[in-house]
Amino acid sequence: MREEAGIATRVTDEAEGTGSVPPTPVPSATVPPAPEPEAPAPARGSRRRSVLHPNTWLPATVVLVVLGLAWSVVAQAHPYILPGLGEVGTALVGDPLLFLENAWATLSIALVGVGVGAGSAFLLALLMSEIPVVRRAVMPFAVVLNVTPVVAITPALVVAFGFGMAPKVIVTAIITFFPVLVNVATGLRSVPLPVLHVFRTLNASRWEVLLRLRVPSSLPYTLAALRVVLPLSLVGAVVAEFVAAGSSGGLGTMIRNSASTARLDHVYAGVACLAAMGVLLLTLVTLVEKRLLFWHDSRRPTRG
Amino acid sequence: MTSDDIEIRHLTKRYRGGAYDRPALQDIDLEIPHRRFVSLIGPSGCGKSTLLRVMAGLTVPDHGRVSLFGRTPREMCRRKAIGLVPQTPALLPWLNVRQNIALPTLVNRRRGTSHESTDDLLRAVGLEDSAHRYPHQLSGGMSQRVAIARALGLRPDVLLMDEPFSALDEFTREALRMQLLELWQRRATTVVFVTHSVHEAVVLSDRIVVMSARPGRIHDVLDVDLPRPREREVVSDSRTHEVEGRVRASLRSAWSSGINPTELVAP
Numbered sequence: 001m002r003e004e005a006g007i008a009t010r011v012t013d014e015a016e017g018t019g020s021v022p023p024t025p026v027p028s029a030t031v032p033p034a035p036e037p038e039a040p041a042p043a044r045g046s047r048r049r050s051v052l053h054p055n056t057w058l059p060a061t062v063v064l065v066v067l068g069l070a071w072s073v074v075a076q077a078h079p080y081i082l083p084g085l086g087e088v089g090t091a092l093v094g095d096p097l098l099f100l101e102n103a104w105a106t107l108s109i110a111l112v113g114v115g116v117g118a119g120s121a122f123l124l125a126l127l128m129s130e131i132p133v134v135r136r137a138v139m140p141f142a143v144v145l146n147v148t149p150v151v152a153i154t155p156a157l158v159v160a161f162g163f164g165m166a167p168k169v170i171v172t173a174i175i176t177f178f179p180v181l182v183n184v185a186t187g188l189r190s191v192p193l194p195v196l197h198v199f200r201t202l203n204a205s206r207w208e209v210l211l212r213l214r215v216p217s218s219l220p221y222t223l224a225a226l227r228v229v230l231p232l233s234l235v236g237a238v239v240a241e242f243v244a245a246g247s248s249g250g251l252g253t254m255i256r257n258s259a260s261t262a263r264l265d266h267v268y269a270g271v272a273c274l275a276a277m278g279v280l281l282l283t284l285v286t287l288v289e290k291r292l293l294f295w296h297d298s299r300r301p302t303r304g
Numbered sequence: 305m306t307s308d309d310i311e312i313r314h315l316t317k318r319y320r321g322g323a324y325d326r327p328a329l330q331d332i333d334l335e336i337p338h339r340r341f342v343s344l345i346g347p348s349g350c351g352k353s354t355l356l357r358v359m360a361g362l363t364v365p366d367h368g369r370v371s372l373f374g375r376t377p378r379e380m381c382r383r384k385a386i387g388l389v390p391q392t393p394a395l396l397p398w399l400n401v402r403q404n405i406a407l408p409t410l411v412n413r414r415r416g417t418s419h420e421s422t423d424d425l426l427r428a429v430g431l432e433d434s435a436h437r438y439p440h441q442l443s444g445g446m447s448q449r450v451a452i453a454r455a456l457g458l459r460p461d462v463l464l465m466d467e468p469f470s471a472l473d474e475f476t477r478e479a480l481r482m483q484l485l486e487l488w489q490r491r492a493t494t495v496v497f498v499t500h501s502v503h504e505a506v507v508l509s510d511r512i513v514v515m516s517a518r519p520g521r522i523h524d525v526l527d528v529d530l531p532r533p534r535e536r537e538v539v540s541d542s543r544t545h546e547v548e549g550r551v552r553a554s555l556r557s558a559w560s561s562g563i564n565p566t567e568l569v570a571p
Contacts, residue, residue, distance in 0.1 A: 192392070192394060194390035194391065194392050194394035195394040195395075195396065197357075197360065197362050197388060197390055197394070198388050198390065198394050198454075199411065200360075200361070200362055200381065201360050201361065201362070201381050201386045201387075201388040201464075202381065202384055202408050202411045202412050203378075203381040203382045203384065203412045203415070204411040204412050205412065208411050208412065212396075212407075212410070212411065213396070216396070216398050219398075294438070295397040295398045295438050295439070295440055296397065297440075
């Protein structure tokens, strides 16, 4: 325990050490032509090195091994409650196409749902920031929609839209709608007053303020919302599949059917796929954030 | 009324929730001649920043009239004839130095006023080597230089500066003052400069407007008869100290003329 704490502090020390090197541009007025904004490059290099360093990966690996052992012990004692890790692995390797197909079915529902939900939320947030009446008209309903457990509507949606993709996409869209709406609305309003003053003295049009100032300012908030909402979209898709099993595939359908036939190895293999997809989506957001938000505080290791 | 000056007549501004008998600005009358450098100085709450915002067309006064060379502030904004340097640099963090300086030329394009080339501006503020850096890679002084270059880019008729150096350390302030003087001397626009530093006001200005608080009023207008250009020798001259003494005395009397001096922070 104490050892791990020591490792943790050392890791953060190191992170700070590497972080504080690049953003010290004080004497840079005399520095010869700074080649592009490549200043953060050395930081990225050293961060990559620190990932390979045992200090970084060892703690998580230790926990992983411990968890794996615990799993195996329980699985051995109660094979009808937990399948062995080996069985799950064989299930995955035995028929990878089955899992890939189902994973793709779920992923496409999740992504279309996010596209619809987050997209409409973004547009609505733009409208709300420009027309206050829209804000007052829409916000109460958005809140109610958010506090309603959407899962509860799913059966009704299935009745209305059948067993196809529509009800699943709708559920996912509803789940992802509110976080994006609130975050983007906040982001669009988070413009510092002095900057707004500069734009006003230039007689910038509302459109210019929106495009050149508000939308870029809201980007960190939008991406933070996506960070929350993308994994959430998987939840939405799977839950919808549970309820509206139907003919179309999907990991949710597969997990439900496997559970009812006591194929626990398939159940956990499906769960593992879902986890992998969640990680994949998060990685995607992180990459986009790195690319788009290089200027934002959150992307800097330490504040200069 | 001449259209060559900035004229402010009977200007009163009350903020909602403020005491009625103590407006933020009360009956301000002020004339600022063309191509002069004028500083507004006074204790906190004297309305100097409010006055600047009124001149920038960002705040609408309750009474009175502001005429910038014969035009209203909003007209001046439409012509892109006002350069604003706020207290914080207010740069767009996702644009690099060059793009930030070029921003005024991209906004409100219909009014295509003549503007200085971005390269010249970069050179003028000594940032040609940092053109591709982003604001988070700049020191406070460099950021403020970018903000000044951005404001100067459109060759504005008026440059409005709201305590632009107040967040900087003394060395940087000193350097930026000299640089600002140089920039101004070459361009000769009218500058209204809000500050709470007596030394800064004296070193930079042709005229110092001392304001008193609660209500915000003009207490005194002092002319600074120091020679130009003001090199470092002039700045540390005994005459400079003499003028500073006068300004300080005026500030003291402004401070004690406020309705409730105990609420105020000494300048």
